[in-house]
Amino acid sequence: MSQTFSPPRATPAVPVRRRGVCLVISAPSGAGKSTIANALRASEPQLLHSVSVTTRQPRPGESDGIHYHFRTMEEFSRMAEAGEMLEWATVFGRGYGTPRAPVEQALAEGRDMVFDIDWQGHRQIRAALPADVVSLFVLPPSIAELERRLNGRASDEADEIARRMQAARDEISHWNEFDHVIINSELDQAIAEARAVLVAARLQRHRQIGLTDLVASFGV
Numbered sequence: 001m002s003q004t005f006s007p008p009r010a011t012p013a014v015p016v017r018r019r020g021v022c023l024v025i026s027a028p029s030g031a032g033k034s035t036i037a038n039a040l041r042a043s044e045p046q047l048l049h050s051v052s053v054t055t056r057q058p059r060p061g062e063s064d065g066i067h068y069h070f071r072t073m074e075e076f077s078r079m080a081e082a083g084e085m086l087e088w089a090t091v092f093g094r095g096y097g098t099p100r101a102p103v104e105q106a107l108a109e110g111r112d113m114v115f116d117i118d119w120q121g122h123r124q125i126r127a128a129l130p131a132d133v134v135s136l137f138v139l140p141p142s143i144a145e146l147e148r149r150l151n152g153r154a155s156d157e158a159d160e161i162a163r164r165m166q167a168a169r170d171e172i173s174h175w176n177e178f179d180h181v182i183i184n185s186e187l188d189q190a191i192a193e194a195r196a197v198l199v200a201a202r203l204q205r206h207r208q209i210g211l212t213d214l215v216a217s218f219g220v
């Protein structure tokens with residue numbers, strides 16, 4: 001019977017830690033952004049998801065505290081005024097925002113977080129955390145395909161779909177503000193590409209704390 005031996009892991013001579021990555025994913029509704037974000041989290045349970053606050057009503061299957069924190073407009077305005085949100089915006093006339101405290105905690109612990117927010121949120125969060133944000137925009141392969149995907153959503157009415165097509169064009173017009181762009185023609189490939197962006201972001205030099213000391217210990 002043969003036995004396999006793996007060589008002992010060589011620990012770095014000087015510990016290297018890293019700051020967490022804030023991976024912002026934006027896309028027009030129907031491009032597959034949530035599916036991609038969910039797939040990333042499914043393969044990496046330690047990856048945190050930023051649960052946004054919203055004033056819209058829950059859709060069937062959505063739970064408070066998991067998909068969103070569902071709040072009244074009064075509570076949303078109070079949180080915005082108290083500085084409890086890192087960014088916030090109005091989308092389709094409803095308030096959406098990112099609670100600040102979980103993001104600060106994740107960064108302090110060196111944990112990575114995924115943000116499923118729109119272009120307005122991306123602009124604000126990038127301005128607030130310039131060294132921590134890496135952003136990704138998901139495009140559909142064509143506008144016809146996007147329309148087809150939106151029509152397939154049973155939970156949305158016809159006028160809601162028309163509104164979302166216009167909103168989709170508005171969202172897409174901001175594609176060139178993002179670091180990376182994925183065309184979601186084939187879901188498995190899009191997920192693999194999003195994962196590659198996250199892995200590369202973790203390896204960015206400025207994110208790794210202790211590299212200078214490690215290299216100095218080499219006598220370089």
Ligand code: 5GP
Pocket residue numbers: 026027028029052053056087088089091096097098116117118119120121122
């Ligand atoms: P939905 O109502 O379909 O869940 O989301 C509508 C839009 O709001 C999507 O484009 C979504 O990315 C965006 N959104 C969700 N949460 C936030 C947030 O916390 N901040 C911002 N700026 N946009 C958000």
